[in-house]
Amino acid sequence: MQLFKPLLLLLLLYSGLVAASPLTELAHADPADRAGLITQWTVQADGPRRQAVAALEEGRLFTSADGNHVLLQGTDGKLSDVDNGQPVAGDAASLDALPVNNSVRSALEAFHAAGDLADPDRSKRLSAIQALQDSANPGLLPLLLSRQQQEQDSQVRQALHMASARLQLASPDAAQRLSAIHTLADSADPATLSLLAPLTVAASEPEASVRAAASQAMADIKSSQWRYNMLGYAFSGISLGSVLLLAALGLAITYGLLGVINMAHGEMLMIGAYASYVVQNLFRSWWPGAFDAYLLAALPVAFAVTFVIGMALERLIIRHLYGRPLETLLATWGISLMLIQAVRMLFGAQNVEVANPSWLSGGWEITPALTLPYNRLAIIAFVAGVLVLTWLLLNKTRLGLFVRAVTQNRRMADSVGVPTGKVDMLAFGLGSGIAGLGGVALSQIGNVGPELGQGYIVDSFMVVVLGGVGQLAGTVTGAMGLGIVNKILEPSLGAVLGKILILGFIILFIQKRPQGLFALKGRVLD
Amino acid sequence: MTQRNIHTNHQGNHMASTRRTFLKSAPLVLAAAGLMSMPAFAADTIKVGVLHSLSGTMAISETSLKDMALFAIDQINAKGGVLGKKLEPVVVDPASNWPLFAEKARQLLSKDKVAVTFGCWTSVSRKSVLPVYEELNGLLFYPVQYEGEEMSPNVFYTGAAPNQQAIPAVEYLMSKEGGGAKRFFLLGTDYVYPRTTNKILRAFLHSKGVKDEDIQEMYTPFGHSDYQTIVGNIKKFAAGGKTAVISTINGDSNVPFYKELGNQGLKATDVPVVAFSVGEEELKGIDTKPLVGHLAAWNYFMSVKNPVNSKWIADYRAWAKKKGLANADKLVTNDPMEATYVGINMWAEAVKKAGTTDVAAVTKAMAGIKFAAPSGFTLEIDPKNHHLHKPVMIGEIQPNGQFSVVWKTKTPIRAQPWSPFIPGNDKKPDTPVKSK
Incomplete structure (x- = not known):
């Protein structure tokens, strides 16, 4: 009898396996084989198999506390042993559910897909x-x-x-x-x-003919991939270029018009981003139903706040330092540190969370290899809009006329009655306001923290200097050029080396052509 | 640049001094600082330094470690402190600025005279303070996973060495269960930890028969925020066969990286991304629904079910609420926070055992100290190598920002700080030696 016991046990186990329900089969499968089992079932899915798969997917299968049994949680929340259906005392909240890992998850996806x-x-x-x-x-x-x-x-x-x-x-x-x-x-x-x-x-x-056809097919696919790759590079280049343009556009106005090296320009971006954070929080607490629209409301708020701050800066500090570039540089740098510290004291030193509204999450899948994220597309469209507005403002309004007159010849403009002081102030406010708008856009793609602006100030100056001072077209070309060259260099050289190379290139370029890509034509330039 | 350092010294009554004046008149200042910190209550407290970035790119990760350290210290004080004295935290902010770490460490050791410091996240910050701790014979508890290749007598490493995190994670990805990855995209922030870890991983992958053309390495600077082309490159690389991405991106760059992954629709079932420096804290504020299934390897996850863990989380949240921290009810815990908590408690135990806070005596007493950790395991400091024996867990991101554990070791594993995958390491001693 002693000898027969293990045999008997084996027989029992065997009969148990034969009669195994899908549930026990799935529950006791090796974790590595579970995905394979579900894949097998995909073609012949029947009621019990569907139920077993659903139990796993919904996290209703648990390993017992001793690790030897698998327990099923019924719809009433009670636990039972999957092997014999006996109720088991215990709380599912303290047990580990059978893991649903990536391989199981993709098997599950296919399992449901067969029915769809x-x-x-x-x-x-x-x-x-x-x-x-x-x-x-x-x-x-x-x-x-x-x-x-x-x-x-x-x-x-x-x-x-x-x-x-x-x-x-x-x-x-x-x-x-x-x-x-x-x-x-x-x-x-x-x-x-x-x-x-x-x-x-x-x-x-x-088969040799099959081999030849496969090689030919691979070459075809590779060449179409190459086209999509180029499209991808162009898109990310334009996307980076539009971010740079947003950051640099305001600077192009202040630097071009007033010749002020405004080191606090980056902080206007930062303040714009924080404005969208504040607006977001207001919407969250007062108007959660319209949360997705908060970004649109943030735009005028950011513009207004930075416009006022910009004008105040010009009136109170920068006005007294015209014609003294070194002092202006130091003073604006000091202002930038003060603004950073002020934001730190108001909002804390940590990054704040600015959520993407749902219409900016996800992307447009052109091919499986190329997806254009909605937030990047939106920024490109937004930059285009800001650019058109700025152009109209500079070229079609009285203020624009004055601004251009002052840029070309300050003294002459003054003597024909242009209120240069007021124009300076408004132009500075305008430049800062555009930076504020840029900040709202930046809050959607990067982190919002007190030092946000520091990362963009050098790039902005590069764009303005490269493009040529005081020219909208130059700034656009500079930004797009830098963005695209950066994205072409990045994959092969890495982000760090790519940046260094571009910096080197700009230094050489400025040696050769100090006035930048587009030079302002005028009789007197100061 | 001193304007950028906020001085959050809890003592409050110290002379604020910049480095330059400090160095010029070091003996004088030292004497003055000594005199000033002497009076009244100095005798019945033990000072404990907390050295974590509370601003800059690493603040996203390190701020919660500061909170955890303060919580653990309050908890120990509530039980009567150590050796009849209360612990007194001295919090400083090195602002994600590596040289400033060394400066602040020197301040903690020579001016505040702390008995022990809990701090650092990035390896570059640890490398920056290491000479200070060795020179002034201080004691540092380092709570974050790192690349190994170091064993200082002045440091206890309560985070994972590569064989307790990186290597098991890659083994999992190569297994049938983990998807059977054949190609690997190694993406990291450009500094010592990712570079060394990837060097070890490359050697490890070679030993498993993976060829160089199936491995791609790429680095981005700290604070990088444009991951468009990199995610595009990952997609392209993945066309060559089953690919996994191994991310050693640190700090707030992770937010744009994961957003880009989600927006470009790179699904975990196609190309899983396993991260070594992303936990519950970093995922806070990211919509994780498109990220479900991407992985992280750690030695603790908040979702681990056991009584120690639930009590720990509840106590921490209750403490945070009392302290008025924002969103106290929703605070998350993560692996480096657990390592900080374990480290402080082990240090307190060792001080009790040694009967003094003297560095040499405490170091000796640390050997073999055990602690029932929130991970559900009883952890132990190795008697020889200053590292913690740790269990390894691999978790997948869930829609609620938590991780579900899909694989774990049955017992804690001993650390191998000198990885066998780097040539020459077999000759290094398995005991701490000053780096010199």
Whole structure:
């Protein structure tokens, strides 16, 4: 009898395994195999399997305190042993749920996607196909092919065609592999490259014609990837350029008009960003329903605050230092330190959190390799708007006329009756106000802290000096040029070396052409 | 630059002195400071230094460590203090400015005469204060995971060495469970910790048969905020096969990095990002819904379920509420905070055991001190190498900003500060030696 005992136990265990319900099977699977099990079930999902998967997904399966059993939490919150259904005392809150890791999560996604293939909602069908092709489950091929027959929408049918072609790459039939390769050659997804790569080597692909087709397809995909890459670089270059432009536009006005090296310009950006933080908090506590609109409300607030601060600075300090660049530089630097410290005392030294409204989160997926984030797109559009307004203001209004007159010849303008003092003050306020608007935009892509402006001041001066003093077109060209060159250099050289190189380039350029890209034409320049 | 340092000295009555005047008239100032800190209550308190950046790029991570240190000190004081004396915290702000760390450390040791310091996050700040602690024979507890390659008799390392964090994390990513990554994108902030860690990881990956063309390394400066092209590059690199990103980005750069990941739709099921310096605190204020599944490797997560942890979190929040900290009910805890808490308690135990705060005696008493930590394990200081034995946990980001543990070791692991993956380390002694 002693001898039989282990045998008996084994037999019992075996019968237990045979009769294993999907729930026990899933619960006792090795963590590394759980994803594979769900993938297997994707093609033959039935009631009990769905329930088992749902229990895992909803975090209702727990490891018991001793670690030997798996407990299921019922809808009533009570725990029971998955093996025998016996109720177990205990509190689920103190137990660890069976982990749902990335591999399980993508298996789950595919599991649900299989059911969504016939969903009436077109976008749901498309995302289901995406999830299924990522899971690379060969068992899905018949399902995908049969859906392809029934599908009416041409775009969805194309996606199904692509997804099944991926699976057909593993087909034993060479002709099928070949046609799959031809289908995939049009793919914009860089992931196809790694699928095709094994088909180009003799060790894994016996047919020479298939190998040739795979190499050709890879070359096609690479060349289309190259185009998208260039598009990506151009976009991120323009995006960085527009950020630089926002930071530098105000400086171009104050530096160009007054010749004041305003070291406190970065702090105007910072104050603009803090203004959006304050507006955000007001919306959060008083008007949570319209939270997504807070950013629009922040724009006039930021402009008004920085406009007033800018005018005050000009009136109280900078006015007394005209014609003394070194003193102005030191005084504005001192002001910048004071402003930083003031913000520190008001809001604390730590970064504050400025949330993205929901319409600025996420991105526009052009291809799987290239997504344009909404916040970057919005900033580019915003910069364009600010630029147009500034241009109109400078070229179509009386104030603009005065500003341009003072820039070109201060004394002459003075003698024909332009109130240069008032123009100076307004122009300084305008420059600061534009920086404040820039701060609102910067709060959406970076951190908002007291030292925010310090990171932009050097770049802003680079843009203005490169573009040429007092010229809007120069500033735009300078900013875009710096942004794009920076983004082209960054991937190969790294962010640090790229910056150094650009700085070196600008120094050389200024040696050759001290007036910058666009020089102001006038008879007298002071 | 001295305008930028806020002086938050809790003692309050010290002479504020800049470095230059301090150095010029060092003996005089020392005598004066000594006289000033002597009177009345100086005799019945033990001064404890807290050296964390409360402003600048690292403030996002280090401010909570300062709060945790103050909480632990208050807790010890509530139980009667140490050796019949209360602990008195001296908080200074080195402002994420590395030379300033050394300056503040010198101030803590020579002017405030602290018995011990809890501080530093980045390795560059630790390297900056190390000569000061060795010269003046101070005692520093360093609570953050780091690259190893150091073992000073004046420092106790309560964070993880590479074999307690980085290496197990990469092993997990390569396993079937972790997705079976074959290519690795190593992305970090440009300073000693990421560079050394990546050097170790590269050697480790070579030992696992990963070739150089399947590894890409990239660095960004502190405070970098434009991750567009880098995320684009990750996507491109991932086209070559199953890829994982190993991020050693430190400080507030993590916020734009994770925002960019979310906005560009880089999903964890396709390309998982495992971070070594991102915890619950750094994710605060980021929308984590698009980030679900990205990983972090630590030795503690706030979501760990055990009675010690729940009590610790509850006590900390109650303390914060009493102190009037903002959002006290929603404060999170993380790994370096746990390491700070464990370090302070272990130090207090060692002082009790030694019967004095003398550095040599406390160092000797530290060997073998045990503490039931919030991670659910009883941690122990190694009798030889000044490091903590720690369990390793790997967590995935959840929609609520917490991590769910998907893998952990069964027992704490002994630290290997001298990584076997760096040539020549096998000849280094397993006991602390002054760096010189």
